[in-house]
Amino acid sequence: MERKKITFKINGEEKTLEVEPNKTLLWLIREELKLKGTKRACERGDCGLCTVLLNGEPVKSCLVLAVEVDGSEIITVEGLARNGELTPLQRAFIEHGALQCGFCTPAFLIVGHWLINRNPRPSREEVIEALNGVLCRCTGYRSIIDAILSVTKTEK
Amino acid sequence: MLPKLDYSSPRTLGELLELLDRYKDQAKILAGGTDLIVSLREKLEKPKYIIDIKKIPELGKLEYREGEGLTIGATVTFKNILENPVIKDRYSVLWEAVKTIGDMVLRNRATLVGNICTASPAGDSSPALLVLNARVKIVSKEGSREIPLENFFTGVKKTVLKPWEMVKEVLVPEPPKKSFGRYLKMMRVRSEDLSVVGVAGLGYREGGEIKIRLAFSSVAPTPLRVKEAEEAFAKPGPIEEKIERAVQVAVEKVSPISDVRGSAEYRLNLVRVLTRRLLKQLVEVV
Ligand code: FES
Numbered sequence: 001m002e003r004k005k006i007t008f009k010i011n012g013e014e015k016t017l018e019v020e021p022n023k024t025l026l027w028l029i030r031e032e033l034k035l036k037g038t039k040r041a042c043e044r045g046d047c048g049l050c051t052v053l054l055n056g057e058p059v060k061s062c063l064v065l066a067v068e069v070d071g072s073e074i075i076t077v078e079g080l081a082r083n084g085e086l087t088p089l090q091r092a093f094i095e096h097g098a099l100q101c102g103f104c105t106p107a108f109l110i111v112g113h114w115l116i117n118r119n120p121r122p123s124r125e126e127v128i129e130a131l132n133g134v135l136c137r138c139t140g141y142r143s144i145i146d147a148i149l150s151v152t153k154t155e156k
Numbered sequence: 157m158l159p160k161l162d163y164s165s166p167r168t169l170g171e172l173l174e175l176l177d178r179y180k181d182q183a184k185i186l187a188g189g190t191d192l193i194v195s196l197r198e199k200l201e202k203p204k205y206i207i208d209i210k211k212i213p214e215l216g217k218l219e220y221r222e223g224e225g226l227t228i229g230a231t232v233t234f235k236n237i238l239e240n241p242v243i244k245d246r247y248s249v250l251w252e253a254v255k256t257i258g259d260m261v262l263r264n265r266a267t268l269v270g271n272i273c274t275a276s277p278a279g280d281s282s283p284a285l286l287v288l289n290a291r292v293k294i295v296s297k298e299g300s301r302e303i304p305l306e307n308f309f310t311g312v313k314k315t316v317l318k319p320w321e322m323v324k325e326v327l328v329p330e331p332p333k334k335s336f337g338r339y340l341k342m343m344r345v346r347s348e349d350l351s352v353v354g355v356a357g358l359g360y361r362e363g364g365e366i367k368i369r370l371a372f373s374s375v376a377p378t379p380l381r382v383k384e385a386e387e388a389f390a391k392p393g394p395i396e397e398k399i400e401r402a403v404q405v406a407v408e409k410v411s412p413i414s415d416v417r418g419s420a421e422y423r424l425n426l427v428r429v430l431t432r433r434l435l436k437q438l439v440e441v442v
């Protein structure tokens with residue numbers, strides 16, 4: 001197995017390293033870079049908990065090889081807050097109690113941020129549709145949807 | 157953990173075909189990865205080489221030409237398809253089918269050609285492409301050939317593709333004038349699931365007469381076009397009778413199995429209910 005050199009940006013920081021081609025982007029993020037916000041669960045594309053932004057688009061990082069991200073830009077949940085200050089969406093999750101165990105929260109934040117960036121005033125249906133690929137097994141989706149919608153209202 | 161493998165990402169089609177020719181069945185093509193990486197992890201596939209085709213610009217072609225139709229390249233994602241206004245407008249059956257696949261995040265990566273090459277009986281894009289008379293352009297170092305999608309599938313997850321060949325693009329001809337197509341899919345839950353049964357239909361008029369094309373997913377070893385049912389519309393008679401005859405023939409021609417998503421009996425009943433529902437919608441519009 002030939003190791004490959006890859007260069008990419010993660011949360012604004014440029015990195016160059018060598019990876020084995022059978023490692024996933026999820027592995028790269030969690031094990032190599034020790035960013036544990038992104039979660040590993042089903043590892044087969046069903047749960048969406050490993051979702052990160054790859055070149056601005058949400059992807060399930062368990063289904064992407066690390067070697068594929070050469071030349072790309074990645075944002076994980078750790079890259080959302082600026083200078084230690086939470087984003088309005090992160091604060092809204094706290095205010096709405098949009099989490100219970102919190103295992104799914106990083107993924108919902110990533111998809112939520114992507115959605116708001118792309119479409120600052122989504123309808124409830126559009127929010128639901130965007131969240132389709134991420135599963136929460138605790139709290140139910142209403143508070144998560146409400147948290148996202150509350151931000152889109154105050155920001156308009 | 158994924159099995160050990162080597163990775164390459166050719167920049168041209170020529171380079172890619174060269175690699176395929178060299179490695180043959182030891183190589184697997186990687187586009188969106190949404191099926192391949194899962195099969196690697198579950199050890200259903202054990203390739204020595206992964207060939208990533210996303211850096212080959214010509215495979216990203218998504219082009220419509222009036223009168224000729226649509227070309228969908230090997231790396232075109234479902235997201236690209238859903239965002240294409242021509243597909244939404246003129247190829248509504250394909251647009252609707254793609255919309256039911258996975259979820260928005262998955263559709264950012266998953267490709268239409270990948271969906272065909274996986275050749276799952278439950279593939280949603282295939283019935284839609286079947287009623288649109290889609291053709292598959294297959295290339296290899298030796299040259300290229302073009303076959304109807306109907307002849308592409310040979311069994312559960314099996315296709316006519318040789319290990320040194322690949323699907324370069326899918327060609328979807330211009331649909332008949334004023335045609336209307338729909339895809340109905342029954343799932344266990346409201347989103348993000350494979351079909352229990354899926355049915356695609358296209359309706360249009362020829363010489364004033366209503367014509368119908370019908371195809372199914374999850375009711376046979378391959379996605380299935382049922383031309384015998386379509387013939388019900390070729391004979392004279394009241395439209396209600398044609399619909400019932402078509403439904404009956406469809407039920408006879410499918411051969412569903414029982415699995416985790418539903419029993420064979422349930423599937424047969426769904427074929428009856430969904431086909432009737434779809435045909436009624438189609439004849440009302442065209
Ligand atoms: S861990 Fe990636 S989708 Fe579940």
Ligand code: FES
Pocket residue numbers: 098099100101102103104105135136137138139
């Ligand atoms: S809060 Fe526990 S999984 Fe969502």
